[in-house]
Amino acid sequence: MLTLDDVHAYYGKSHVLEGVTMEVRAGELVALLGRNGAGKTTTLRSIAGITTTTGRITFDNQDLRGREPYEIARRGVALVQEHRGIFGVLTVEENLKIALRKGGRWGLDDVYAMFPRLRERRRNGGRALSGGEQQMLAMARALVNNPRILLLDEPTEGLAPVIVDEIVRILKAIRESGMPVLLVEQNLAVCEALADRHYILEQGRIVYTGSAQAFKADRAVRDRYLALSQ
Ligand SMILES: Nc1ncnc2c1ncn2[C@@H]1O[C@H](COP(=O)(O)OP(=O)(O)OP(=O)(O)O)[C@@H](O)[C@H]1O
DSSP states (O other): OEEEEEEEEEETTEEEEEEEEEEEOTTOEEEEEOOTTSSHHHHHHHHTTSSOEEEEEEETTEEOTTSOHHHHHHTTEEEEOTTOOOOTTSBHHHHHHHHOOTTSSOOHHHHHHHOHHHHHTTTSBGGGOOHHHHHHHHHHHHHHTOOSEEEEEOTTTTOOHHHHHHHHHHHHHHHHTTOOEEEEOSOHHHHHHHOSEEEEEETTEEEEEEEHHHHHHOHHHHHHHHGGGO
């Protein structure tokens, strides 16, 4: 469904992605792991058209690479970035309404059922939300736009364990709805609770790929590539 084939990305002279090849198949939740600076965020930004790349990126066999971010979004690729991009002066509900694309699987009632906290806070301003609530609003806003794939950049970073559990519950429900997800995440427990497959990125290269079972069983891989980020 989503494929990256030999994708390279540069920031000035620094070569950040050095030939990334990976895929997300229909209905899969795929975790992309790796230490700080490995290139995980750059991979998501490359798919979304924010970072310029070489190589091939396709979604449902259509080329994404070289297109503008708005065109890629219009084709159903939703990126939920770490800084979340909530409009602080708007209420929760207004933030959702401006993103709402009617006639799809996800409407306001659907996301309120999935995120009960957002229903409680629907008249609160975006600025008054906690970090966890902002993350939920960012995810809900992506959903009401009715995308065909979700790219999530560290949705649990900096959140209290109880909120992390809530995000995991929500991501399970999103996965069960059939929505494909590419999840960048440093929290291994979260990845293991959710992912069908794992990729590990190191210095801009995919150094490991494996099913959930294979990854769980392979301590050596985790120690080798992820030890510092646990
Ligand atoms: N806008 C930028 N300009 C220059 N270098 C950048 C820029 N953004 C990222 N980099 C560099 O590119 C490399 C990959 O960064 P990236 O943010 O993709 O890594 P990451 O795996 O997501 O790490 P983190 O978990 O720290 O976010 C790092 O060395 C980083 O310093």
